Amino acid sequence: MSHTIADKAPAAVPATRRLSQRRMPRWAPAAIAAAAILLGIGIGLAAGLESRIQWGMIALLLFVAGTYAVTTAVEGRRQAKDRVVTSIVWACFIVAIVPLYSLIATTISKGLKVLNGDFLSHSMGGVITIQPGGGIYHAIIGTIEQVGIATLIATPIGLLTAVYLVEYGKGKLAKAVTFFVDVMTGIPSIVAGLFILTVWVLMLGNGPSGFAGSMALTILMLPVVVRSTEEMLKLVPNELREASLALGVPKWRTILKVVLPTAIGGITTGVMLAVARITGETAPIMLLVFGSQIINNNPFEGGQSSLSYYVFEQFQNGNDASYDRAWAAALVLIAFVMILNVVARGIARWKAPKTGR
Amino acid sequence: MAKRIDVSGLSAYYSNHKAIDDISMTVEPRSVTAFIGPSGCGKSTFLRTLNRMHEVTPGGRVEGKVMLDDENLYASGVDPVAVRRTVGMVFQRPNPFPTMSIFDNVAAGLKLNGMRRKSELENVVEKSLKGANLWNEVKDRLNKPGSGLSGGQQQRLCIARAIAVEPQVLLMDEPCSALDPISTLAIEDLIGELKARFTIVIVTHNMQQAARVSDRTAFFNLSAIGQPGKLIELDDTERIFSNPSVQATEDYISGRFG
Numbered sequence: 001m002s003h004t005i006a007d008k009a010p011a012a013v014p015a016t017r018r019l020s021q022r023r024m025p026r027w028a029p030a031a032i033a034a035a036a037i038l039l040g041i042g043i044g045l046a047a048g049l050e051s052r053i054q055w056g057m058i059a060l061l062l063f064v065a066g067t068y069a070v071t072t073a074v075e076g077r078r079q080a081k082d083r084v085v086t087s088i089v090w091a092c093f094i095v096a097i098v099p100l101y102s103l104i105a106t107t108i109s110k111g112l113k114v115l116n117g118d119f120l121s122h123s124m125g126g127v128i129t130i131q132p133g134g135g136i137y138h139a140i141i142g143t144i145e146q147v148g149i150a151t152l153i154a155t156p157i158g159l160l161t162a163v164y165l166v167e168y169g170k171g172k173l174a175k176a177v178t179f180f181v182d183v184m185t186g187i188p189s190i191v192a193g194l195f196i197l198t199v200w201v202l203m204l205g206n207g208p209s210g211f212a213g214s215m216a217l218t219i220l221m222l223p224v225v226v227r228s229t230e231e232m233l234k235l236v237p238n239e240l241r242e243a244s245l246a247l248g249v250p251k252w253r254t255i256l257k258v259v260l261p262t263a264i265g266g267i268t269t270g271v272m273l274a275v276a277r278i279t280g281e282t283a284p285i286m287l288l289v290f291g292s293q294i295i296n297n298n299p300f301e302g303g304q305s306s307l308s309y310y311v312f313e314q315f316q317n318g319n320d321a322s323y324d325r326a327w328a329a330a331l332v333l334i335a336f337v338m339i340l341n342v343v344a345r346g347i348a349r350w351k352a353p354k355t356g357r
Numbered sequence: 358m359a360k361r362i363d364v365s366g367l368s369a370y371y372s373n374h375k376a377i378d379d380i381s382m383t384v385e386p387r388s389v390t391a392f393i394g395p396s397g398c399g400k401s402t403f404l405r406t407l408n409r410m411h412e413v414t415p416g417g418r419v420e421g422k423v424m425l426d427d428e429n430l431y432a433s434g435v436d437p438v439a440v441r442r443t444v445g446m447v448f449q450r451p452n453p454f455p456t457m458s459i460f461d462n463v464a465a466g467l468k469l470n471g472m473r474r475k476s477e478l479e480n481v482v483e484k485s486l487k488g489a490n491l492w493n494e495v496k497d498r499l500n501k502p503g504s505g506l507s508g509g510q511q512q513r514l515c516i517a518r519a520i521a522v523e524p525q526v527l528l529m530d531e532p533c534s535a536l537d538p539i540s541t542l543a544i545e546d547l548i549g550e551l552k553a554r555f556t557i558v559i560v561t562h563n564m565q566q567a568a569r570v571s572d573r574t575a576f577f578n579l580s581a582i583g584q585p586g587k588l589i590e591l592d593d594t595e596r597i598f599s600n601p602s603v604q605a606t607e608d609y610i611s612g613r614f615g
Binding site for chain 2: 074090124237239240242243244246247248249250253254257258261262348
């Protein structure tokens, strides 16, 4: 964005072509943006458009068009294109960030109403749905147990599958495994739930339990773990494997002590992201865990609740007290997933190979 | 403890592509043998067949015999892991393990093979680092990551790591090609010292280096692109560089070669 270097001027072009040219002041983009927003509001009011989104869209278009017009007049066409692309990137960024901001703002403002220590430490046992009060303790227990069991099952299997694919797999079997992992990635959660329902509940005759839900969550989690671990293992330089092999270290020990530790940061992040993904699953929980109003600490017997299921259930109740509880539970769910992500990033940074400088 | 290497009729393949053809040579114990030749002539491939690292590459396979004293490395029932403990290797680019400290890097070969006694590990690490002329530079920061060292130090760290497992042969694949002249000199001095204990085989593109460090020099060449590489000549270094018996060798070392 500094000085324009003119193309090599052909002889015919007069020598007036200079390397420096007029530039817009630094506050110009902000001024154009402010003018576009004001104009957008003005047009919106004048035309009687009700939706603020329409106002915003008009402002965005005006911003891009205004940038182009002003820059062409002051700096020339090439600079104008540069500025237009920059402003489009900014506009897209804002379009992407607005819903996210609005979602989080809504959840926080509505969720904080009933969120307090009692809410976190009590279940819905004995609470009539139209009354305020009650809490999500049973749902938190359910989510932690179901997701925890699913993670315990899916992580070793996924990790070993990825190790097989990267370090040992070749030929038809590896291709088949890769193909089925890809297929698994596309399984809708309700289908995973139906599968476990058919096999575990209907065929084997088990009742609903947290564990049944965990199995469905495992199916959903597995491909994510395999995929992310596979990518991370591929990033480990081959030279490290060879260095280890050349020291007379057996292959399995090389994988265990050199390859996996080098990739552990990325693997942890991948597992955490997979955990975050399954934490919000509702469909398999509805089918397999059945929900519960009271605290059930045993994931292997009887219905349990879970945070996402609790939100759904409270909305279904359809009264103000329930709505408040649903929003508060949604806020806890978002916070839960966010904390997991932050922890994952922390672990990734902590475990990443150190440069030592 | 250094061993003689006796190669006869060795060919190496990548899938169906023959990379080196019918090589026979003898490497004397406690000597330095340098391999020179144009890129792609199979020097590194041949080096990697000497500790069965060639077969780590997908599709890599070998025909022929490599005798280490009286044992054929490619006889059935030979464990490649045991071979690699006997024949150590240093690579072109320094490759310390990024997750490990300097101490752990040097101890890696022993630790990963199940050695636990701390006092013994400390002895071996100190001995190996001294052997690699690195001890004075790193003795105060053994717990820092190995990747924080300079390129030349990292390469000496890799040599220390290789000699820590007490191999009998040390293979070096262009160990100085990523290093500056000062670090190169340090490594060359080190090779001169290690010669007393190990049989050393070094691949290099630097002919002055070959002349400086080696007792014997082997010249590899390939007749055309896509053809397998061949051993043209193996002789005392002095003879190779003053009065080689094959014209191609003279052309190559005098720079008259394509």
